[in-house]
Amino acid sequence: MAEVTKEQVLETLSKVRGPDLEGDIVSLGIVSDVFISDGKVYFSVSVPAERAKELEPLRAAAEHIVKGIPGVKGVLATLTADRKAGSAPPPRPQPAAPAGGHAHPHAPAKPAKSGVPGVGAIIAVASGKGGVGKSTTAVNLALGLQANGLRVGLLDADIYGPSVPRLLKISGRPEQIDGKYIKPMENYGLKAMSMGFLVDEETAMIWRGPMVQSALLQMLREVAWGDLDVLVVDMPPGTGDVQLTMAQQVPLAGAVIVSTPQDLALIDARKAVNMFRKVEIPLLGIVENMSYFLAPDTGNRYDIFGHGGAKAEADRIGVPFLGEVPLTMEIRERSDAGTPVVAAVPDGPSAAIYRDIASAVWAQVSGRPQRKAPAIVFE
Numbered sequence: 001m002a003e004v005t006k007e008q009v010l011e012t013l014s015k016v017r018g019p020d021l022e023g024d025i026v027s028l029g030i031v032s033d034v035f036i037s038d039g040k041v042y043f044s045v046s047v048p049a050e051r052a053k054e055l056e057p058l059r060a061a062a063e064h065i066v067k068g069i070p071g072v073k074g075v076l077a078t079l080t081a082d083r084k085a086g087s088a089p090p091p092r093p094q095p096a097a098p099a100g101g102h103a104h105p106h107a108p109a110k111p112a113k114s115g116v117p118g119v120g121a122i123i124a125v126a127s128g129k130g131g132v133g134k135s136t137t138a139v140n141l142a143l144g145l146q147a148n149g150l151r152v153g154l155l156d157a158d159i160y161g162p163s164v165p166r167l168l169k170i171s172g173r174p175e176q177i178d179g180k181y182i183k184p185m186e187n188y189g190l191k192a193m194s195m196g197f198l199v200d201e202e203t204a205m206i207w208r209g210p211m212v213q214s215a216l217l218q219m220l221r222e223v224a225w226g227d228l229d230v231l232v233v234d235m236p237p238g239t240g241d242v243q244l245t246m247a248q249q250v251p252l253a254g255a256v257i258v259s260t261p262q263d264l265a266l267i268d269a270r271k272a273v274n275m276f277r278k279v280e281i282p283l284l285g286i287v288e289n290m291s292y293f294l295a296p297d298t299g300n301r302y303d304i305f306g307h308g309g310a311k312a313e314a315d316r317i318g319v320p321f322l323g324e325v326p327l328t329m330e331i332r333e334r335s336d337a338g339t340p341v342v343a344a345v346p347d348g349p350s351a352a353i354y355r356d357i358a359s360a361v362w363a364q365v366s367g368r369p370q371r372k373a374p375a376i377v378f379e
C-alpha cells in the first residue's frame with residue numbers, strides 16, 4: 001500500500017468548509033503543517049479562542065474525512081487558537097491586591113484552567129539546559145513517589161526528544177478507548193504517556209508552536225489516566241513553548257528544577273527558576289544531580305563538577321534544596337537499560353535518595369492548596 005502524503009491530506013482537507021462556510025480550511029490558511037508518521041496523521045486547525053467550543057464539529061469533520069484516506073491508520077486533529085498579527089492584545093490582568101487589601105474593583109477574574117479528571121496534583125520537572133539528567137530524575141522521582149505509597153503517572157512533555165519510553169523500557173503503541181481516549185502505557189506499576197509511543201524513535205519532530213501545544217494538551221487531557229494522586233511531567237529543557245503552554249493552560253502544583261553543581265548549569269537553572277516565578281508557579285525546590293562521583297571500585301568520592309553549587313543557589317534565592325544525587329555507574333547503567341534504580345534496586349542507597357526527594361516534594365504539594373493556572377499576556 002502506498003504511503004500517505006501531505007499533498008493527499010491537504011487535498012482531502014480542502015473539501016472541509018471553513019468557519020461560517022467561507023471557503024475551505026486549506027485555502028483559508030488555517031491548517032497547520034501536516035505531520036505524517038507510520039500511517040498516523042497529525043495536524044491542527046487555527047480558530048479564534050472564543051469560538052473553540054462552537055467549532056468543535058469542524059475539527060471532528062476534518063479528522064473524520066482524513067481517516068477515510070486509504071493507508072491512514074490514525075488521525076490526531078486539534079483546534080488551536082492563534083492571535084493573528086496586528087490584532088488587539090487581550091487586556092492586561094490587573095495586579096493582585098496587596099496583602100490585607102482589596103482587589104481592584106474592575107480587575108477581571110483570572111479564568112480557571114481545567115485540570116485532568118482523576119488527577120490530584122501535577123508536578124513539572126524542569127531544567128534550564130539539557131544534559132543534566134532531568135529525565136532520569138523525573139522517572140526516579142515518579143517511582144519514588146510511588147514507592148512512598150502514592151498513585152503516580154508520568155507524562156513525557158519533551159515532544160522533540162522523548163526519552164521516557166527508553167528509560168522505562170516500554171515499546172509498542174498505546175490503545176485507543178472508544179475511539180477518543182488513549183490508554184497510557186505502563187511499566188513498573190507506573191502509567192506513562194509520551195510522543196515516543198506514537199512515532200518512531202528515529203523520527204525528526206519538526207513542529208511549529210501551535211502543533212506542539214495541541215499535542216501536549218491532548219497527551220495530558222485525552223489519556224485515560226484513571227485516579228492518580230500525582231502526575232509528574234518531564235519537561236523539555238529550556239524555557240520555550242511547552243513550558244509556557246503548561247504554565248498557561250495547566251494548574252501546576254509546582255515545579256522541581258534539576259541542575260548540576262557547576263556554574264554554567266546554574267546560570268541556565270536560574271532562567272528556569274525565573275520563568276516559573278514570572279508565571280506564578282510554586283517552586284518546590286532544586287535537585288543537584290551528578291553532585292559527586294562515586295568510584296565503583298574503591299567507593300572514593302570525586303567532585304568532578306564541583307559540589308554544592310545548587311544548594312548554595314537554592315539558599316541564595318530562597319528555594320528549598322531537595323537533595324544531592326551522585327553520579328554512579330549504577331544509576332547510569334540502569335537508566336540506559338530501562339531499569340530505573342528506584343524500581344530495580346529499591347533497597348539501595350540511590351533509591352533511598354530519590355525516595356527522600358520524593359518525600360520532600362510531596363510534603364510541600366500536600367500542604368499547599370491546588371493552584372489555578374495564571375493568565376499570561378503576550379505582547
